Amino acid sequence: MTKKLLSFLCIGLAILLLDIWFDSSNQDKNIVLYDDEILSLIEIWTAQVGRPPNEEDLKGIINQLVEEEILYREALKLGLDKDDIIIKRRLAQKIGFLKQEEQSVPPTELQLKQYFESMEAEYFMDTRFSFTHLYFSKEKKGAERALNSLKQLRNLDTIPDSDPFLVGKNFLNKTAKQIARDFGEGFSNNLIEAETGRWIGPFKSIYGSHLVKISKVVKARKPNYDEVKKAVLLDYLLEKKQTEMRSYIEELKNQYDVQINPKFNYP
């Protein structure tokens, strides 16, 4: 029994020594550079520098690659990869990147349309107003003048004297937010249900009173799928990647048994 165990240990030791000996002598002393590898380095270099590398540059690039590979192998031999939190993190990151870069099947038109329908609110387009206005400064009895001017406009159809407005008279395709930048908050509320093609008001802004003639209102609406196709595709792919990554991790988690000291005390 003891003999058997002893010979077993001896043979084991011999194999181990042989293994170490071969490992340190012949194996792993070959470095093979494949064309693809060099071509991709050239590509990166060209993109960064803005011109293809010349012969000298190329020597440098390849030399660096070789040296890196040698140092990497030596480091592995010394076991420097063990218990290194940075390497751990990097590998975890890498598998994440790999997963993200996996070419998933391109979505069909139908899938995209369904996604678009389900995310409707994201693509909603704000109401846009086109209008012209007459401005009556509040420093110059604006409210009163505006009221009189409206009468004049409606009865005589002549343009009354108003004050020039610093950013102009005509506004094209503006959203409520953009209107607020020039007239103050809430001014566009006056325009929402208003009549078009006719002088209306007076409406108060932060600067005074205004008579407004709306030429066009493009109501807030759900856009056609075709109008936002490009954005939908980008959003769809982004979300899909995130959900795939999540389910991949969850799947793996099920295969692992995690143990934590139940008495762990958070200091």
Add this chain to the structure above:
Amino acid sequence: MKFTTWLWEERNFKNTTSGRRAILFLFTAYSVISSYNFLGDEMNYLFRNLAVICAVFLWSCTSPDDIVDYSNLGPDLPESGTTPSYNEERNVYFGDLHVHTKHSFDAYIFGTIATPDDAYSYAKGGVIKHALGYDMQLKEPLDFYAVTDHGFLMGSVPGWADPNNTREGTEPFRNLNVLENRTIESIPQRGALFQTYVRSIIQNRSNWGVIKYLWTGDQAHISSIYDVDIHRSAWRDVIRSAQEHNDPGNFTTFIAYEYTTSSTFSGENRGMLSPDGTGPFEGGNLHRNVIFKGDNVTVEPFSRLDSLNPEDLWTWMDDLRSRGVDTLAIPHNSNGSNGQMFELESWDGYPVGKEYAEFRMRNEPLVEVTQVKGTSDTHPLLSPNDEWADFEIMDQRVGGVGWSRPFGSYTRQAYLDGLGLQEEGRGNPYKFGLVGASDTHTGAMSDDESNFTSKIGILDGLPANRGSIPLSDEQVQTAMANDTAPGTRLIGLKKIGEDYYSDSVFTQWSASGMAVVWAEENTRDSIFNAFRRKETYATSGTRIKLRFFAGENLDVSSLSDDDLIKQAYLKGVPMGGDLSVLEASPSFLVWATRDTKGAPLQRIQIIKGWVETISGKPHEEVYDVVCSDGLNVNPKTNRCPDNGARVNISDCSISSNVGASELKAFWKDPDFDPTLKAFYYVRVLENPTCRWSTWDAVKNGFEPRPDLHKTIQERAWSSPIWYTPEA
């Protein structure tokens, strides 16, 4: 001659070993010959000159300034004049041309991980995270934005922090900005890295390192941990992001970066080490932002590693312009330049002349007059008769230690000096327009006093750390414990009454500012052309809208005419323009409207500067031109009476029903003399409001800090209009 052909053909031969070795050989030959006088005086002289000429020639060929066209990354550009909001009478656009992201060494080191993409989405109204984890969002989106990371060491610190980096010497940076480390507690570590480590790296440009670089081609040798590949890929990220976010007609971006140079002394001692041996990094600030007009940019930005001399930057820009690439540079923080931004002599100490004036104006038509690190309009010592001169003064050198000399550091004095030089027939190098900017290092410009996030991430992202409210007992103890190492001390202590406050320059920082342009449409071309015309103004962060025109034939009865602006463009010149040879006194049209979300306007002023003939003696005068609330300017004092606007310090509320939504007037200079050179610019003042430091205190339930201004008057400064009598 194979060698010479190769020299001519291989422009970028710094990257070839033989090119570098040739430089090295000449360098060595030069050193040897100049130190041993064995060839006799004449031969020595000849050799020295030859060597210098060759070396200069070689160096001039070696900048990595090849031009790359990045239009493929940008949007399809519309024909000029075809976006829907095109307006011949020009639209007003608000923006910021000075924004740092994670690629800047001093942003990343203080916890900023916002990318250029984050910065642009913030400018468009999006929400991004501060380094300390809270949300930041603008009250109103901006119309244009340019990410301007530091050209030198661009991308380096994030590169050193990368867990995959194995470069020796970068270990202290590894994993610097992982979530667990983005805390107030990490400040001493970050402070130490910034104060001692980065500086020593920057300054460690030993000659031996340069020689090693020339021999091997690895720039990393110059400083032990610099990496040219990381540098270029960061610059490419800045470019890509600007290209992708540029949206003609709606939102304009510019490809840009900051040229971050400084100098300890002026004249012949320029570039010498300062007495404490810390080198030129400690000196007066000479920073500029370089803005590219279009899609064509260089492989690397021209940085302080290429030259500390701003005139070399202009030469580089001139060269680019001759190759079809237009750029302009905008200096900033002249207030922290220790008197060096607006000197009367060149870098090498020669008196400036006409050629210098043209050289400078061609490349630097604008100056940033206000930003987070204070306002550079004027200083109480320079303008003792201007009651509003004491506005957000930041009196320290930027990036250096000690007071900054006011003389030569402020724009109004530069305008006067420029006229004086012109009077002497030496041209005017200081005929620049004005813009404001934020200089944020978080990706997010912070111009709202009531919601200030300051500038540099973790260091000043909370009220106690920027000195607006007292420190907690615990913070005081920590600060006292760390107070022993002067090199690493970023935050000192100041005892006021029973309370300890953080004692730093942060208390002098401002929730400022904004660049505003009048341009036909919101496109790169149109806005860049407005920069060149100087049809720009600066604000302290408020969105005041301001028109300013001057001309002999402006019809002063037309103030209420519908085509007021059309006529003004036709018969006069807008801000940034020139008037010459006038018989009669010109009329000035000033017109401002308030920020819809800010305080009402209090008054519009015109600031006039002029010089006497022959002696060139400078004068300045501040005229109130129009007052709010129907008040009239006192013609003896040129001042509006007090309109009675007050601020309630306990809750920051302001007087209602005082102040104007709009101020508008024609003005004639009562002291106009057609024989004197003069400039005129507008300053619009709002009613007083709480300063950010008061807002911080109010929101956190403290009294405002006693040694700080409690209120400010937000304002706008126009580019001047110059009057030149023809000689």
